[in-house]
Amino acid sequence: MxxxxxxxxxxxxxxxxxxxxxxxxxxxxxxxxxxxxxxxxxxxxxxxxxxxxxxxxxxxxxxxxxxxxxxxxxxxxxxxxxxxxxxxxxxxxxxxxxxxxxxxxxxxxxxxxxxxxxxxxxxxxxxxxxxxxxxxxxxxxxxxxxxxxxxxxxxxxxxxxxxxxxxxxxxxxxxxxxxxxxxxxxxxxxxxxxxxxxxxxCKDTPAFIANRVGVFSIMSLLHLVQKMDLTVEEVDKFSGPALGRPKSATFRTSDVVGLDTMINVANGLSQNAPDDEAKAAFELPDYVRKMQENKWLGDKTKQGFYKKIKGENGKSEILALDLKTLEYRPQQKVKSETLEATKKIDNLQERMRVYARGKDKAGEFFRVSFAGLFEYVSNRIPEISDELYKIDDAMRAGFGWELGPFEVWDALGVKEGIEIMKDQGKKPAQWVVDMLESGNTSFYKVDNGIKNYYDIPSKNYKNIPGTEEYIILDNIRPGKTIWKNAGTTLTDLGDGILNLEFHTKMNTIGGEVLEGINKAIDIAEKDYKGLVIGNDGANFSAGANVGMIFMMAVEQEWDEVNMAIKMFQNTSMRIRYSSIPVVLAPYNLTLGGGCEFCLHADHVQLHAETYMGLVEFGVGLIPGGGGSKEFALRASDEYKEGQIDQNVLKDKFLTIAMAKVSTSAQEAFELGYLKEGKFSITMNRSRLIADAKQKALELFNAGYVQLSPRKDIKVLGDSGLGMVYAGANSMRSGNYISEYDQKISQKLGYVMCGGDLSAPTQVTEQYLLDLEREAFLSLCAEKKTLERIQSILTTGKPLRN
The missing domain is CATH 3.40.50.720 (NAD(P)-binding Rossmann-like Domain)
Known part of the structure; x- marks a missing residue:
């Protein structure tokens, strides 16, 4: 049916x-x-x-x-x-x-x-x-x-x-x-x-899968606090991003969700899972009972493990709960050699191994907590699931863990994990021992780009159902890499489609990424049907590498800055005017240069949760990789006979000037970052690369024809500049923007209006790109722009000067 x-x-x-x-x-x-x-x-x-x-x-x-x-x-x-x-x-x-x-x-x-x-x-x-x-x-x-x-x-x-x-x-x-x-x-x-x-x-067992394992993990940590004499800050530092977990870690998550919610689930498990060998973990520690009596339940009651107050200077301050005295005190900085060592390691599996070998309190925390978790999840099979991958899937998707418990165990090595368990007085379920004795040494292995899991009854490996429709780059990269440099990898997706992924910090765009895009298009134009630009990182791209621009500007290497901007612009134009379809697959943060590349793609196959925007104003610049030009072009395409062109220009101008970032893929369209008919939305992030590949094939099979650069872009000249300057003056007079914001606004307006022209005129894309580059370069020479960039680089916060 x-x-x-x-x-x-x-x-x-x-x-x-x-x-x-x-x-x-x-x-x-x-x-x-x-x-x-x-x-x-x-x-x-x-x-x-x-x-x-x-x-x-x-x-x-x-x-x-x-x-x-x-x-x-x-x-x-x-x-x-x-x-x-x-x-x-x-x-x-x-x-x-x-x-x-x-x-x-x-x-x-x-x-x-x-x-x-x-x-x-x-x-x-x-x-x-x-x-x-x-x-x-x-x-x-x-x-x-x-x-x-x-x-x-x-x-x-x-x-x-x-x-x-x-x-x-x-x-x-x-x-x-x-x-x-x-x-x-x-x-x-x-x-x-x-x-x-x-x-x-899931099976119809108490709390199903995710809450059964997740609440056990949290409750175990609540007991571990007393055993290891840990502070709230230490637990959240040890169990947060360093472990591939959310920033809210353990206690902050409890405050957000509500301590009462966690207590209800724990009590339910204590009552409804009487045969659980770890039943004692669901009993509430004394300090949690006291918090419950005091109604310190987290955000909903304004205090839990943390409490926000107004300090003496009127600024908000977040206090932490001392679990011994149950009094709030200023947060204490957590120091750990193990955590410092893991900061340098991007690969999470490798980071787990370093964490497990740690000689300080953080290393001990890792070994004690994971020994108990490994024992617990292995004992839950077949009670809550017959297949181990379901437990990992549930913990990643429900609790935001980057690696599920069996994946962490694999990262350490199954035998090594058992040794850690023995040292803590724990042991795995018998099926894990049987797995090793049968010659199988891991819970997962990749075969022909497909991730397989160990099937306990057959003592063999099977495909994870449904994943054959996904393309996971980590799984296919080995053996399918066509070319790579320090910041990118070009992979053959099959069926004549290539994929270029970034792997710089935050997937920022510097010379190595620009080189990678141009090389990928060269190779695709010669031997392939199309190119996808997408990756499996935390974010698609946080934009251009402003640190590189800052260093060149400080050294006053203006020729180098000019060449870098021109290369960025040329790369955006190459994406649009290549002889093969180029499909971008953005998700999460897609800012600055990452957004500019999307503006020039033949098609954008984006995840529903895509936060897209041109945010250069925040660092004292205008979009310089073709973004300012592109918004002028899109304004031109929206000008209609009988309407006031300045109103269309104003909307486009304000999107950039206010650094508007979409809160979803749908809003990215409403803000003008996506064009009707030129984008599709993928709901499941795991399907994104596969969907983008399919779209590239569709474009090729439909008879893709290389486009020619535009020469018919209507710009408004002085009539548009008058509107921009008047608006900026008004905003400055009302103290809504700073004097320097006003200057940047005028620079952007000058580009989008085509310069100081006496009448509306048709211009080429290259004409606008030259204006854009000139304005960007001039702003790089401004002290206040350098101060804004420095603030972002050193504090991560924008400076309004």
Whole structure:
């Protein structure tokens, strides 16, 4: 049966319900968001003389919940425009409307009796064959089907989203014994392709997979604090980015999520998993009990493991909790030779090995915590999963770990990991010992570019289901590298398509990246069908290497600066005017030069979470790699007979002058960084390179023709400059911008208006590029620009001078 989802009902508008509704709206689905109707009027409604039957009163709870969610930061929606896809209502008046929905998602309070009451209503109106799922995180899924019809049971499943649903990639699918296999298959595929999730098939066991392992890991660390006499700051330093974990690490994450949430899950596991050999880990340490009694639950109560206060100088200061005295004190700096050693190592697997050999407290922390984690996850098979890769998938996607526990174990070496465990009085499950005895020495291995996992029953390696549709560069790079230099690698993706990846710090763009792009296009034009520019790093590109520009400017090597800018511009133009299609695959940070390359691509295949912008104003410059030229060109293409051209120019100008950065791929289009018909959005980041490759093939097979540089760009000259100068003067007079901001604005306006021309004129792209380069070069010579660049390089913060 072909199943298409055009409308979804979300029952329950709390934090999760509203955010799930927003994410479905993000992908273009119509959403019906319902909640209970109030039982009594509030004071405002009484004053207005309203009754409980008034529609606004009945929808008060759901409307207020949705509005609160929309105010949250980061935003749950890709763009304000998607909100129109959400219709609100209440259980009394609108439950009948679920008959028009293809999928009903229940997200009401975690109480089995209440959920069952809702399902009674759902059965009255739900049309046969409609999907019905629950977002519960703690109640056994099979208990919810008691008393339900056969059709309900066949189409019912657990779908556990992680909060916030837009940003956390995990979606756990938990079938019951009654769930049809076709429903499970559909949900696994839909979650992956359309919702952009890592879908993990789970057994109906307490807390499923991610929370079972994740909460064990956190609770173990809470106990380890006392055993090793650790501070809050030490634990967060040791368990953060150095381990490939989020910056919020352990205690800051607890404050954000809420200590009460963690306690509830831990208590639930303690009660519902009586046979868990590590049950003691879920018992609350004394200091956590005390925090619970004091209602120090984290951000929601304004204090938890950390507390923000106003200091003597009026500035905000964040204090840390002393876990011995339970008093707040100024944060202490954490020093560690092991952490210092890991800072120099970009490769995370290699960093794990250095961490494990550490001789100080950080090294000991690593060995103690991972010995317990290795033992725990190996013992959870086959209880929570038959396959080890599901545990790693769940921890990466649900908790933001760069490496899952079995992947860390592999990085250390399975035998070496067991030795660490023995030293800590731990031991692996028998199947790990059997694996080594059968001659298999790792949990994963890559074969022909495909990552395989060790299958315990067969004692052999199998493909991870679904990943054959992904292109993971780390897996195919060996044996497929065509060319490389210090900052880039060119890889053969097959079918005549190449991929160029950056691997500089933050994927910044310097001479080696520019060389790599030009070399890649040379090779592709000679022997291949197309080129993708994309990578698997944390960000696509943080922009040009401003440190290099700063050094050349300080040394007043103006010829070198001019040549560097010209090479950057020429590379952007090469991307646009090559004889083969060039597709860029950006995601996350795509700033400055990274954005400029996208502006010139034949097609941009971008991830939904792409934060794109021309941000050069922040360092006292204008876009100099073709970005200023390109926005003038795009303004020209939007000028229409009978409209005021200056208004179009103003919008384009302000996007650059205000350094606007999109908060999503959709917003990148709305800001003008993407052109209609020239971009596509990939929801699942794992599919991005594969989708970009497919688009390059499509362009080639459609008969790609090399373009010619434009000579018909309309610029406004003095009439546009008047608008720019007047606007900048007004902003300066109102103290909205500094005097130097005004100067940069005038430089940008001069470029986008084509210079001091007496009348609107048609010019070439090269004419605008020359103006752009001249303006960029002149700003590099300004002391205030150098001060701004220096501030970014030394403090990471912009300077307004």
């Amino acid at each position: 072909k199943r298409i989802i055009t409308k979804v009902a979300v029952l329950g508008s709390g934090i999760m319900g509203s955010r799930i509704a927003c994410h479905f709206a993000n992908i273009g689905v119509e959403v019906l968001l319902l909640d209970i109707a109030p039982k009594e009027l509030n004071a405002d409604e009484q004053v207005k003389g309203l009754t409980l039957e008034n529609k606004k009163v009945k929808n008060r709870i759901v409307d207020a919940s949705l509005q609160n969610t929309l105010k949250s930061n980061p935003s749950p929606v890709y763009s304000k425009s998607v909100i129109s896809r959400i219709t609100t209502g209440n259980f009394e008046d609108n439950m009948k409307d679920i008959a028009t929905c293809d999928w009903v998602i229940e997200v009401v309070v975690e109480n089995l009796d209440i959920k069952k009451q809702v399902y009674v209503q759902v059965e009255q109106f739900r049309k046969p064959g409609t999907l019905i799922t629950s977002n519960t995180s703690g109640i056994p899924i099979h208990l919810m089907t008691e008393g339900r019809s056969e059709d309900f049971k066949k189409h019912f499943c657990g779908t556990h989203f992680f909060n916030p649903p837009r940003y956390l990639r995990l979606l756990e699918i938990i079938p019951t014994p009654y769930t049809e296999q076709s429903i499970v298959d559909f949900l696994m595929h839909y979650g992956d392709l359309y919702l952009g999730k890592t879908t993990v098939l």
